[in-house]
Amino acid sequence: MINTVTIIGSINVDNILHIQQLPQPGETIAMSGFSTAGGGKGANQAIAAARSGAKTAFIGAVGNDTNGEFMKTQLVENGINIQAVKTTDEAATGQAYILLQASGQNSIIIDHGANAKVTIEDVDQARAAIAAADFLVTEFETPLPADEEAFKLARAAGVKTILNPAPAITQIPESLLRLTDIIVPNETESMAITGIPVDDEVSLQSSANYYHRLGVETVIITLGERGAYVANGDISELVPAYKVQAVDTTAAGDTFIGALAAELRSDYSNLLDAVRYASRASSLTVQKLGAFPSIPLRKSVLAAQANA
Numbered sequence: 001m002i003n004t005v006t007i008i009g010s011i012n013v014d015n016i017l018h019i020q021q022l023p024q025p026g027e028t029i030a031m032s033g034f035s036t037a038g039g040g041k042g043a044n045q046a047i048a049a050a051r052s053g054a055k056t057a058f059i060g061a062v063g064n065d066t067n068g069e070f071m072k073t074q075l076v077e078n079g080i081n082i083q084a085v086k087t088t089d090e091a092a093t094g095q096a097y098i099l100l101q102a103s104g105q106n107s108i109i110i111d112h113g114a115n116a117k118v119t120i121e122d123v124d125q126a127r128a129a130i131a132a133a134d135f136l137v138t139e140f141e142t143p144l145p146a147d148e149e150a151f152k153l154a155r156a157a158g159v160k161t162i163l164n165p166a167p168a169i170t171q172i173p174e175s176l177l178r179l180t181d182i183i184v185p186n187e188t189e190s191m192a193i194t195g196i197p198v199d200d201e202v203s204l205q206s207s208a209n210y211y212h213r214l215g216v217e218t219v220i221i222t223l224g225e226r227g228a229y230v231a232n233g234d235i236s237e238l239v240p241a242y243k244v245q246a247v248d249t250t251a252a253g254d255t256f257i258g259a260l261a262a263e264l265r266s267d268y269s270n271l272l273d274a275v276r277y278a279s280r281a282s283s284l285t286v287q288k289l290g291a292f293p294s295i296p297l298r299k300s301v302l303a304a305q306a307n308a
């Protein structure tokens with residue numbers, strides 16, 4: 001079975017500054033290297049879904065510039081349908097400035113650029129791509145009204161919605177959560193939404209209950225090295241992470257989401273297996289540098305699972 005996945009989200013060129021550790025306020029440091037890669041939470045999720053074998057379509061925007069052409073080419077080369085990616089003269093292609101520490105941890109500064117120009121009308125024009133999907137995925141690097149319009153169209157068409165509430169914001173409209181079938185926050189994002197610090201299984205389940213009360217059926221809270229907590233009416237389970245040496249954690253969460261959307265059956269009958277698959281995909285991403293270059297193909301994920 002091959003899933004069809006449609007993603008509305010951001011497209012960024014990532015500028016990666018390699019540093020030993022973050023500078024203190026007032027401190028000047030030298031970088032040890034510089035590199036660029038395709039990125040953006042939405043685009044990373046689309047690449048992950050496509051490399052995991054999903055038929056993938058993207059709704060978003062780039063500027064009318066070299067970076068925009070570069071990013072569109074990368075998406076097409078990965079088999080992603082970019083009919084609903086608009087090229088705008090109103091802003092430059094989005095860029096991210098990533099401070100990558102020797103530990104593999106990163107800090108990211110975003111210039112949203114064209115990503116901020118995605119409109120409700122753009123989404124309406126892509127209604128066929130939304131209705132054709134098994135899963136519609138979004139995050140918060142495109143404007144909320146456009147994201148919510150996409151979720152409305154998905155709900156009306158019986159398409160399951162996956163919300164990755166990243167980067168963290170505190171004021172998520174309840175109307176958006178009510179249109180969400182699966183929410184996948186990390187621990188920081190979850191605390192920003194629920195106000196509940198996530199430190200043990202009791203607080204994880206309390207967080208899950210918060211989303212359930214708003215009608216979100218399935219909750220997956222990603223916990224980095226600790227794994228992912230999965231909760232729906234029948235399951236409350238912590239799926240452990242795979243222990244690996246991280247080189248660069250950029251796009252780890254995005255890989256998890258895209259791989260999950262590609263692997264999960266629409267009746268959720270393989271939920272825990274799909275979470276294990278997504279977690280394994282993510283563990284491969286962190287072992288390489290950059291977002292697009294590090295996101296694994298399905299065959300690499302299956303090989304890593306077989307060799308475990």
Ligand code: RIB
Pocket residue numbers: 010012013014038039040041044095096108110141250251252254291
């Ligand atoms: O999640 C990682 C991504 O966040 C990076 O690729 C960067 O572009 C930002 O959107």
